[in-house]
Amino acid sequence: MKEFNVTGVCIPEKHYMVNIDSKLEQLIELVNKGNYFTINKPRQYGKTTAMYLLAKELRKKDYLVIKMSFEGISSKVFSDETLFINSFLREIKRNLKLRQKEKLLKFIEANDDLDTINDLNYFITDFIMEADKKVVMMIDEVDKSSNNQLFLDFLGVLRNKYLLAKEGEDYAFHSVILAGVHDIKNLKLKFRTDEERKYNSPWNIAVDFKIDMHFNIREISTMLKEYKNDKSAQMNIKEIAEEIYYYTSGHPFLVSKLAKIIDEELEQLKWTKGTIRNAVKFLLTEQNTNFSTLIKNIENNEDLYQLIYKIIMEGEKITYNLDNPIIEQGQLYGILKNDNGLIKIHNRIYEQRIYNYLSSKLETSVDMSTYNYRDSFITKEGYLDFEKILNKFQLFFKEQYSKKDKEFLERNGRLIFLAFIKPIINGKGFDFKEVQISEEKRLDVVITYLDRKYVVELKIWRGEKYHQKGLAQLTDYLNKQNVDQGYLISFNFNKNKNYQQKEIQREGKNIFAIWV
Known part of the structure; x- marks a missing residue:
């Protein structure tokens, strides 16, 4: 009986494999x-x-x-x-x-x-x-x-x-x-x-290795086709291959690992986009040597740590240049990649794992327990009372961080929210973040809890003009996520700011906004 393999060499006769x-x-x-x-x-x-x-x-x-x-x-x-x-x-x-x-x-x-x-x-x-x-x-x-x-x-x-x-x-x-x-x-x-x-390498006779070792969507499909035929599994192969690639960017270990989780841990023979998301959620809670190496490489290099922080938490546009030894090292470890001339985290799973790692470090350094006790935010139907969560976060931020210097808050504001929300959704929810590289440098967080989605945009307040621009972007993102209710957190670092909440109607969407 064949299986998916993530350790050592893959043998075609024993393992479900991508055709390379x-x-x-x-x-x-x-x-x-x-x-x-x-x-x-x-x-x-x-x-x-x-x-x-x-x-x-x-x-x-x-x-x-x-x-x-x-x-x-x-x-x-x-x-x-x-x-x-x-x-x-x-x-x-x-x-x-x-x-x-x-x-x-x-x-x-x-x-x-x-x-x-x-x-x-x-x-x-x-x-x-x-x-x-x-x-x-x-x-x-x-x-x-x-x-x-x-x-x-x-x-x-x-x-x-x-x-x-x-x-x-x-x-x-x-x-x-x-x-x-x-x-x-x-x-x-x-x-x-x-x-x-x-500068006189004994290996300068070697040609540059330019073969792309990632798995593309077509290659991932070959593995899924073999599995589908063997197990009589139900799936739209093209759709599932695209979804796996969306999260993994074709990283060989992650591609096989997600498939292995669905087959052996979730034990599902009907594969949907939701199945892939559940496998990603499962994987992100797991400890394995791949993730251990990922975090170790970041922890052991302060310059690389700071570069990654700028990219995923601050939305900085940084030019990809391999002459920069920090960028070269990030690519060597498989953490960074060239995305149309800009540096980007290699894949969405790594990005989420790094988010979780960063927010956990903050969560363990600050006592939030009197503010983010999970049971106080659950409705009678078992869903999240998200307005209540944001109001409590606003209070927490006002009482615990109002005296922090502006530079610290600008750098860490969004991370503080991620650390705040984590214990509330832990176990039943899954939060997925996407940095939007634009003037807004906003961070969109899509939280799935039970069968509902909560879309939150986090951005720094830069005046009314950018605020309206941000609302338009959030409305567009809500359409993409197929939800009518959205949430907006604006981090205002002006001295005379007003901690306010507001209900906003825009193009048929409801947006609950707070300022902290």
Whole structure:
């Protein structure tokens, strides 16, 4: 019985998988051309699966593929030349045994007395000549060893052989494929100190890796089609694929994870847009290594933290420029992406997880319990009394934050509301936020509680002209969400502000507005 897989390599015979034939064709083309390259993508991005499937296809084309991973090799191996060489040879032997290459095995056993990198250099030449076919070297998880000189020396050997082979002066691997989070061409910046070597990467022979490893809507559909046929599930494949892509932006782990949750946790065979939203809600409450890594990478880098805060809480327009090391690091970790020349959080699920993380930090630092006790905001029918929530938030803000400095409030006002609302909806509700990049820099929050939607717009007061503009935008957003009642919170940081509430009628929509 097949299942969705989110850990390790995906096997077509065992797992429901996205069809990545188009990506494999591009990878094979790189190999056919004899290119050296690195598949550098964030963790859980399908690198290992791509390497596995690529190796299978290359073997069908009569390449000799030597495939290994540095993940299972002791770090001690990378501290000594002889240990490294012996381990490297063992991995080659393992590959040859699995493929029953007895002739090459005997050759290695007769020539395995190697002590130095220079010995390994000559051995590779002899091995490739003996193989009498194109040899492709594939190494996964190269990051494990990439911060030491021995690894760089090894890359230097491969580079030198590649260049000499081009001149007909040596034999080299036909293609070398490395996989890891980092682009090996840039790893030197992490630990080299002398300027000359800092900019002379031993891997500058590698071509840029430009293959898009995201899953597009068409590719996601292939996985859903297989599952639908196998399980007799009910779904509009195109609609569901679009909805999954809407939340994940095609992130391989998140795509498979949502499907796995629906199949195994929600146990539903009728997939609708509501099913996807429920799976997103479930996922956002779950702890997993992907989310742990996401938050750790933000926590451990103050500059990246501040950049992300500006983007998602303040709606700042920041130009995408990979020459900026903070932006480069954010993309390296899979947190940021280029969205028409501006930086954006990679996907909506990450965005929501980061919102929750930021609001939780604030929630645990401020006692709100006397203001946001959940039961006091529930109607007899079990729904939210949202006007009462906003009135109480206004009181809380007035009593607890009125004396805070303007800069703090401008930066944190919207986050304070998110922290305030969280305990009220927790368990039965789900809040989804979208930053609207415009002059208003507004944050729209759509809260689903039971079967009702509550649309709230949060923005900074900038005068009546912008207020009317904001009302028009909120009205338009209410139409998109197909609801007639909306809510508006205007954060007014003028000294002589008035804490007021107002019922506003606009184009058939009811808007309850408060000023704090």
